Amino acid sequence: MVNPIKAFAIGAVIWGCCPLAAWAQLEKECGLETDLILVVEALQQSHKRFAFAGTYLKESAAGREFISVTHSASGEPGRLEYLNSLSESAVQAVWTPSGPRVSACELNSMYALYFQQGPMVAGRPTGLLELRPRDGLRLGYRLAVDTESGLVLRSEVISDNGSLLERHEYAAINVMPAEVTSATDQQDVTLEYLDITGLPIGYRASRARRFEERALFMSDGIASATVVFEPLPEGLTPGEGAVRQGATISYSRGSVVAGNQVLITVIGEIPLPAARLIAEAVRVAPNGGSQ
Amino acid sequence: MSERDDVKKGDEQATVARESLSALMDDEANDLDLARSLRGVGESDVLRRYWERQQFYRSSMLGSSLPHGSIDVSASVREAIVSEKRAYANPLVSMAVAASVTVAVVLGGQQALLLESQPGNAITAPGAVIQMPGSGAVQASFAESSLPQARLLQTTPVTEGGPPEVYPNRTAYNRLANERFESLSRLHNSTATAASITPFVSRSTDPRTTP
Numbered sequence: 091m092v093n094p095i096k097a098f099a100i101g102a103v104i105w106g107c108c109p110l111a112a113w114a115q116l117e118k119e120c121g122l123e124t125d126l127i128l129v130v131e132a133l134q135q136s137h138k139r140f141a142f143a144g145t146y147l148k149e150s151a152a153g154r155e156f157i158s159v160t161h162s163a164s165g166e167p168g169r170l171e172y173l174n175s176l177s178e179s180a181v182q183a184v185w186t187p188s189g190p191r192v193s194a195c196e197l198n199s200m201y202a203l204y205f206q207q208g209p210m211v212a213g214r215p216t217g218l219l220e221l222r223p224r225d226g227l228r229l230g231y232r233l234a235v236d237t238e239s240g241l242v243l244r245s246e247v248i249s250d251n252g253s254l255l256e257r258h259e260y261a262a263i264n265v266m267p268a269e270v271t272s273a274t275d276q277q278d279v280t281l282e283y284l285d286i287t288g289l290p291i292g293y294r295a296s297r298a299r300r301f302e303e304r305a306l307f308m309s310d311g312i313a314s315a316t317v318v319f320e321p322l323p324e325g326l327t328p329g330e331g332a333v334r335q336g337a338t339i340s341y342s343r344g345s346v347v348a349g350n351q352v353l354i355t356v357i358g359e360i361p362l363p364a365a366r367l368i369a370e371a372v373r374v375a376p377n378g379g380s381q
Numbered sequence: 382m383s384e385r386d387d388v389k390k391g392d393e394q395a396t397v398a399r400e401s402l403s404a405l406m407d408d409e410a411n412d413l414d415l416a417r418s419l420r421g422v423g424e425s426d427v428l429r430r431y432w433e434r435q436q437f438y439r440s441s442m443l444g445s446s447l448p449h450g451s452i453d454v455s456a457s458v459r460e461a462i463v464s465e466k467r468a469y470a471n472p473l474v475s476m477a478v479a480a481s482v483t484v485a486v487v488l489g490g491q492q493a494l495l496l497e498s499q500p501g502n503a504i505t506a507p508g509a510v511i512q513m514p515g516s517g518a519v520q521a522s523f524a525e526s527s528l529p530q531a532r533l534l535q536t537t538p539v540t541e542g543g544p545p546e547v548y549p550n551r552t553a554y555n556r557l558a559n560e561r562f563e564s565l566s567r568l569h570n571s572t573a574t575a576a577s578i579t580p581f582v583s584r585s586t587d588p589r590t591t592p
Contacts, residue, residue: 134578146582159583170585177588184585189577221580231580245581258582298572305568309577316569323557331554333562335587338569340562342554355561357569 120195126205129219130194132240133233137186138163140239144212144263145173150256150336159184163268192311200224200292200310201231208234211243212260221312226250227290227364228313229337239265247337250361256336288371290364295372308358308368315358315365317372322351330369332362341365345373395425402432 143160155175161168167183197203201221208218216234223230234244244259284295289308298305298316306317322328322344328351332341337359343366344353354372356365398421401414410418421428570584 148582148585152587155587157583157585170583172585172588175588179586179588182585184583185571185574187574187577187579187584189575189579192578233580242580242582247581260582296576298568299575301568301572305572307572307576309573311577312580314569314573314577314579316565316572318561318565318568326553326557327550329550329554331551331556331558333555333559335562338562338566340558340565342558342561344554353557355558355565357562357565358573 120198122194122198122203123205126203126219127194129205129217129235129240130192130197130203133219133235133242134187134191134240136236136240136242137161139268140241140265141268142239142241142263142265144260146258146260146263148256148258152335156261161186189309189311197221197311200228201312209244211236212263214238214243214263214265216243223250225291226361227292227367228310229255229359229361231312234259236265241265247359255334286371288367290367293364293368306372308356313358313360313364315356315360315368317368318355318357319372320353320355322353326351326353330366332365334362339365341369343369343373345369347373395421395428398422398425398428399431402428406432 141161141163143158145156145158148155148157156173157170158173159168159170161184163186165186167185170182170184172180172182194203201223204218204220204222206218208216210216211234215237217237219231219233219235221231221233229250230248232246232248233242235241236243241263242258243263245257246254247256249255282296284297284306286295289295290310292310293308293313294310296307298307301316304318304320308315308317326344328344328346330341330343332339334340338357339360339362341356341362342353343356344351346352352373354369356368358365360368398417401410401417402421404410404414405418418432422432567586570586573579574584
């Protein structure tokens with residue numbers, strides 16, 4: 091079997107990924123192995139550089155779903171279909187992940203990173219990238235990354251007590267190199283971060299793209315949560331409640347801020363303590379403004 | 382040695398053990414006193430009852446409560462140990478007991494983990510410093526694991542429970558959080574895809590939760 095570590099290094103050259111090599115050179119400063127840096131970069135570039143079509147299984151305590159997905163890497167949204175659902179929303183548009191680049195060194199400050207030879211997934215060799223949280227404020231991830239493309243072929247989300255919350259795994263996938271166009275070879279996205287005191291360590295806040303007027307977005311680069319503000323329903327006194335489905339938690343907190351009753355909902359793939367800290371931090375800025 | 386000598390020697394040992402016990406209760410015992418006290422209490426019912434009385438008097442003088450002060454469980458414990466030894470002589474019974482203990486430990490551990498996710502009381506005071514359960518360092522298990530198939534609920538309340546006087550509206554808020562999960566999942570998937578690298582195979586919104 092091809093050594094995935096060597097394969098990623100070769101892949102970086104094949105893709106014409108001189109920028110990757112440059113990143114790797116820069117990030118040696120934080121003491122990570124070059125191969126680990128390369129796989130983090132490959133994972134982030136994969137949706138821009140490869141088109142694919144396949145079927146994956148999504149599993150959580152809520153159930154099992156077979157989902158077919160196509161992605162063109164042309165800048166157009168892909169298509170995703172829940173194969174076992176009769177619902178009108180069984181077919182959905184799926185967009186390319188397009189957040190700001192996150193370096194392996196940045197991730198390493200919040201997660202312990204491990205990389206080793208991975209399993210065969212959908213008939214393709216993978217490298218196994220593990221992100222183990224360094225505190226209780228984020229979930230853990232185990233990702234089987236395709237050695238050729240950097241696409242995640244299997245992902246597992248692990249809770250702070252070590253239990254598996256959600257798993258995605260391709261049963262079959264066809265991967266094709268995409269033509270590099272101006273649409274795909276875009277520059278890294280940048281976000282305007284808000285200065286909000288009291289957020290969990292490593293999380294940064296910005297206005298939610300496409301929903302700037304009503305929501306904030308929090309992320310440490312991997313873990314992410316959306317915060318939505320609304321008036322507290324009539325008759326409800328301050329309090330809190332939460333539900334978790336798979337890796338996603340929905341935490342609602344009713345508060346009185348400057349005489350106004352506000353309902354803050356934090357929804358995302360984060361642990362409950364992180365959701366509480368986020369709700370507490372934004373409570374003083376219910377309009378999502380900078381402080 | 383005569384019978385009278387044996388009685389006299391026994392009385393002397395009891396006196397010494399009693400003095401050692403007194404020293405122990407006065408926090409003046411040395412290692413020898415401690416050893417004598419433990420041996421004496423283990424061997425003499427009279428000395429054990431003396432120790433219980435002294436503890437009772439001392440606690441009464443200090444004004445502390447005595448929830449278990451008048452209950453002597455030692456005889457029951459000894460009896461139980463003897464009877465359990467007889468029962469465990471049967472290997473099948475031993476296996477059954479071991480299996481029961483294992484189940485109890487596993488279930489107990491799960492309950493303890495569940496309790497870990499309960500909110501701290503401090504969160505009900507706006508602006509207070511929050512002591513978060515689980516906010517410390519954790520050792521997540523990355524061993525091969527399977528999904529918890531037993532959890533068949535569509536959504537699992539993670540803050541249910543707690544003192545009702547502190548969280549009188551917990552149920553209402555859990556219901557609200559569930560409604561927001563259903564109505565905001567698509568928004569979150571959209572914003573998260575647009576603003577972060579995603580570690581998932583793909584982000585999707587379960588058709589059952591799509592408004």
